[in-house]
Every structure is written in C-alpha cells, then in structure tokens.
Amino acid sequence: xxxxxxxxxxxxxxxxxxxxxxxxxxxxxxxxxxxxxxxxxxxxxxxxxxxxxxxxxxxxxxxxxxxxxxxxxxxxxxxxxxxxxxxxxxxxxxxxxxxxxxxxxxxxxxxxxxxxxxxxxxxxxx
Amino acid sequence: xxxxxxxxxxxxxxxxxxxxxxxxxxxxxxxxxxxxxxxxxxxxxxxxxxxxxxxxxxxxxxxxxxxxxxxxxxxxxxxxxxxxxxxxxxxxxxxxxxxxxxxxxxxxxxxxxxxxxxxxxxxxxxxxxxxxxxxxxxxxxxxxxxxxxxxxxxxxxxxxxxxxxxxxxxxxxxxxxxxxxxxxxxxxxxxxxxxxxxxxxxxxxxxxxxxxxxxxxxxxxxxxxxxxxxxxxxxxxxxxxxxxxxxxxxxxxxxxxxxxxxxxxxxxxxxxxxxxxxxxxxxxxxxxxxxxxxxxxxxxxxxxxxxxxxxxxxxxxxxxxxxxxxxxxxxxxxxxxxxxxxxxxxxxxxxxxxxxxxxxxxxxxxxxxxxxxxxxxxxxxxxxxxxxxxxxx
Numbered sequence: 311x312x313x314x315x316x317x318x319x320x321x322x323x324x325x326x327x328x329x330x331x332x333x334x335x336x337x338x339x340x341x342x343x344x345x346x347x348x349x350x351x352x353x354x355x356x357x358x359x360x361x362x363x364x365x366x367x368x369x370x371x372x373x374x375x376x377x378x379x380x381x382x383x384x385x386x387x388x389x390x391x392x393x394x395x396x397x398x399x400x401x402x403x404x405x406x407x408x409x410x411x412x413x414x415x416x417x418x419x420x421x422x423x424x425x426x427x428x429x430x431x432x433x434x435x436x
Numbered sequence: 437x438x439x440x441x442x443x444x445x446x447x448x449x450x451x452x453x454x455x456x457x458x459x460x461x462x463x464x465x466x467x468x469x470x471x472x473x474x475x476x477x478x479x480x481x482x483x484x485x486x487x488x489x490x491x492x493x494x495x496x497x498x499x500x501x502x503x504x505x506x507x508x509x510x511x512x513x514x515x516x517x518x519x520x521x522x523x524x525x526x527x528x529x530x531x532x533x534x535x536x537x538x539x540x541x542x543x544x545x546x547x548x549x550x551x552x553x554x555x556x557x558x559x560x561x562x563x564x565x566x567x568x569x570x571x572x573x574x575x576x577x578x579x580x581x582x583x584x585x586x587x588x589x590x591x592x593x594x595x596x597x598x599x600x601x602x603x604x605x606x607x608x609x610x611x612x613x614x615x616x617x618x619x620x621x622x623x624x625x626x627x628x629x630x631x632x633x634x635x636x637x638x639x640x641x642x643x644x645x646x647x648x649x650x651x652x653x654x655x656x657x658x659x660x661x662x663x664x665x666x667x668x669x670x671x672x673x674x675x676x677x678x679x680x681x682x683x684x685x686x687x688x689x690x691x692x693x694x695x696x697x698x699x700x701x702x703x704x705x706x707x708x709x710x711x712x713x714x715x716x717x718x719x720x721x722x723x724x725x726x727x728x729x730x731x732x733x734x735x736x737x738x739x740x741x742x743x744x745x746x747x748x749x750x751x752x753x754x755x756x757x758x759x760x761x762x763x764x765x766x767x768x769x770x771x772x773x774x775x776x777x778x779x780x781x782x783x784x785x786x787x788x789x790x791x792x793x794x795x796x797x798x799x800x801x802x803x804x805x806x807x808x809x810x811x812x813x814x815x816x817x818x819x820x821x822x823x824x825x826x827x828x829x
Contacts, residue, residue: 319829323598324496330605331503338610339511346510349571355512356570359519390545391516397543398524402531404542 356399363430364395367413370426370433371403378404380412380436382420412436441493442590446647448486449587453654455479456580460556460661460705463535469563476560483579486586494589496598500605501582508578508613513570517810518577518615521546525555526573530562539716549713549720551706553661554580554617577615584627587651591630591643595829603761603820607754608813617663618810622817624659625669629781629818630825631655632677635695637773649698656702664720667706668792669814672784674700680777727795734794743801744790747808748815758816758823765823778822782815 314321335341345355356365371379379400386393396413397405414420414432422434458475487498513523524546529535535556538548558576562568585604589597604623605612611619631652634643656673659666674696681692713719734740749755766775789811796803 319595320598323595323602327496327500327598327602327605328503330602331500331507334605334610334612335503335507339507339613340514341507341510342512343510345512345571346506349509350565350569352567352569359512359514359570394520394543394545398519398527398546401524401527401543 360395360399361392361430364392364399366428366430367396368400370413370428370431371400374411374426374433376403376411378406378409378411379433380407380409381405382412382414382418384415384418385413388415410435441490443647444490445494445586445590446651448482449583450647450651450654451482452479452486452583452586453651453658455482456557456583457553457654457658457661459560460535460553463529463552463556463559466534469533472560473564476564479579483582494586496601497585497589500601501578501585504612505575505578508575509571511571511574511613513574513615515614515616517617518574521550522555522577522615522617523558523570523574525550525552526558526562526576527568529555529559530568530573536712538718539712541716541718547720548718550663551661551666551709553658554620574615577617577620578613580620581612581623584623584655587627587655588630591634592825593829596824596827600821600824603824604817607758607816607820611813616810618665618813621659621662621666621669622814624655624662624666625673625814626817626821628652628655628659628670628673629778630821632673632699633774633777635699636677636681636692637777653699653702656699657705660703660706661709665811665814667703668788669785670703672781672788676777676780676784680780726797730797731791731794734800740794740800741790743804744793747804748786748789748812752809752812754816755812758819762819762823765826769826769828771826774822774826778818782818785814785818 340358342355342358345358367379370376381393381396385396411425412422412434414422414434416427416430416432420434420436422436425433425435455475455478459472462472462475513519524543525538528537529552535552538552541548554577557580558573561573561576565572585601588600592600608619608622610616631648634641634648635652638644656670660670678696682688762778793800793803793807
C-alpha cells in the first residue's frame, strides 16, 4: 500500500499514457490489422489509400511498359491531390508534357488515338 | 539515476544518431547501397540491445514506443505531407540511388528544396528489403523519435519523465506514427533547446562531458536537416543564447565564443544542402523576390495580427493548455533563468513564424489554415517540456 502511495504519480501517468495511445489507435489512426499481419507485402494496402483511377493508371503503365506518360489538361487541373497521387504513385515512371501517351478522363472529348480504355481512366496516343 | 545507466543511455543515443545521420552521409558521398543496408542492420541491433540490456529500466518508453511502432506498421501512408513530400523523396532516393536526383526539380509540389535526412533514413528501409514498399519505410519516421527520447530520460527523474512522455503523446499525437515530420522537428528542437540550456545556463555543469557536446552537435545537425523549419529553429536557439549571454554578462568570454563556434559546425550540412539547391535553381516557395513586399504590406494591418493570433492560440486548445501548464509550473517554482530562456525562445520562434506567414505568396488565411495546427506542436512541446523540467517532484 505504501509502495502504491509512493508511486501514485508514476502509476497515474503510466496509465494515462497507455490510454492516450489506445485513443490514438482507435480514433486517430487508420490502423488495419490486415496491414500489420503482412507489413512487407507489396501494395498490400494501396486500395485503402489511393483512388481506383490512380491504381488503374499504374496497371495501364505496367501493361504497356511505358517509360513516361502525359496527362490531359483536365486531369492536371481536376484537383491537385489527384494529380500529386498520380505522379508519386507511378514513380519512377515520370510525367512528361512532351510525351504522346496521355491519360484522359473517360468523359473527356479529344482527337487522340485510342490505346486502352479502363474503368476509370483511358490511355490515348496524341 | 545511476551513472552507469546514464552513460549507457548517452552511448545508445550517440550510436543511434550516428547511424541515422550515416544514411544521409553515405548517400551524399555516393557510397555503395550495400553499406547503407549494413548500417541499418547495425541500427536494429543497437535498438534491440537498448531494449534487452537493463530490460526493466525505462520500461514506459520501451512499451509506449513498441505500441506506437505497431500502430505505425498497421497504418497505410495517408498523410498528405508524407505522401507528397517525405515518402515521395524516399521513393526517389530508392529508385535513383541518390539524394541528388532532386536537382531536376521534378514534381515541384514535393518541395525539392527540403533537406533529405528523414527520407534518406526511410529509403534505407526499402533498400534493406530490396523493393519499394510504403509501410515499412514509413516506420523510419517513428524510429527517428527514439534517440532524443532515450537521451532526455537521463536528465529527468522517473516521475518527471513519465509526465513528459504523457505530454509528448498528448501534444504530438498521431504524428508519432503517421509520418508527419513536424512531430520529429518538435522533439529534436526541445532536445537542442535543453542541451543549450545545460551548456550555457545550468549552474550544475556536471552533466556536461565530451559526449554531451557531441550529442548536442548531432541533435542540432539533425534538427537542421529534418526540414527547413529546423534551420530556423536552430537559428532561434543560437541567437537567443547569444543575446541572453550578452545581456547577462555584458561581455563576451573567449570560452563562450569557443563553445558557440564548436556547436556552429552543426549548420554545415544544411548550408551545403542549401548551396546545392541554389546551384540547381531549386527554390523555396517562401523565399522569393516579393518576400519583403508581402511582409511589409501585411505588417501594416492590425487585422492580420488578430488572424494570426486566432489561428495560433485561440483555435487550438492545446496551446492554451501548454501555456497554462507552463505558467503554473513556474508560479509554483520560479526558476528565473529557465523561465526567461524558454519564454524568449518561444517568442523568437513566434516572431519568425509570423514573418514567414506574412511573406507567403499564397493566401494568408489559407496558409494559416494548412500549417498552424502542425507548427503549434513545436510551441506546445517546448512549453510542456520546460514546465516538467522546472517542477520539483
């Protein structure tokens, strides 16, 4: 009992720290046990982070073995978050404004030659 | 605390810091990637050694850190800063085998002028497993918290240390595992501020030995290389220390100049990085030709100060809490030197932040909305740490 009284600050703050970590885990994190089970699996969680259109762009790039790609003006302007994800996720394949292979949104009208039409995004040669 | 334990902590901190900085150094001078992998393996060995030797000692830190690491390894990389800046830089280092590839200024949104200490450390995690992966390299951002936390445990008694850890978790929060560099900056800043206080102002100078100096230089070097803000913070610490000393002693002692010059070595890696950026025309968003125009035009309006005050103090309850804890601590036990030192550091940094926000080429309010909640972590942790360090329990 004396030991408990003597160390009450230690015990209180120790528990307080643990409770805070529990709060961070349950309310302030996107913790997913599936990721923890396999933290080294390539792209095991990417669908939790990125839009399907961004993931699809990489699949198209890989299947056509592209070294560079371009984006339509609409894709560049659509929203900066989408644009940045497309750039960083596809690296080391780079976006080059001089490149002919260009990604378009499905609803976009243009005069370029069709290469591949995906579910969310399409590749054309301009 | 036992001298043996203190020495152990300092040696572990020194080893971990050197091993973190090595990643940046090896990549800077173009050493083979194999050496980077060996370096990281040694880092993990030292980390395990810290856990197993004196297992019961520093138990709260060991337990908390392990839990936070587990959260980190089970969380995807979603943070904007992390994906667009730090992890993207790490990815570039991994694919290009170099920290200098940013010279092409590709993807300017990623702030290519930012120093690359943390991305270099993070990329070594990917080098070790042999392929790019987002979760494992992200954990580097959590591992980097460890050296300053081990170091500080030597200078606070058990009760103060556990309070400090609670305050740290409270103020830094999710940044401990989501890869936000602002939490790292805050912890390194507080550690550097504490080291300077011990070296230049503490009466009982027994804690200062050559290892302490070496650690201070390494902490300062790391602080400047985490992000640009770190350089500003380091300048704040140096100038505040020099000004207080000048005011206090009215003269400059050779011993003081010698110490300051030795510690100034820590600016060198960051200055070299800035020189590299300058040569390759990699510019900073804030430092532009309109810098002075923006500052002068915004300075003249009282409304801008009100908005700034609102975002940094009123809209964030943690700042109010940190200030309250700080004032209560010094009301109960008034240590004049510590009080003025920490408060001057606080106000100096606040002034710099004000100037930086006034200089932004973006919308002033938008800039505050997107950055104030991150920057206040530095303030709150500084006030919280010195409040705990000051109390007598």
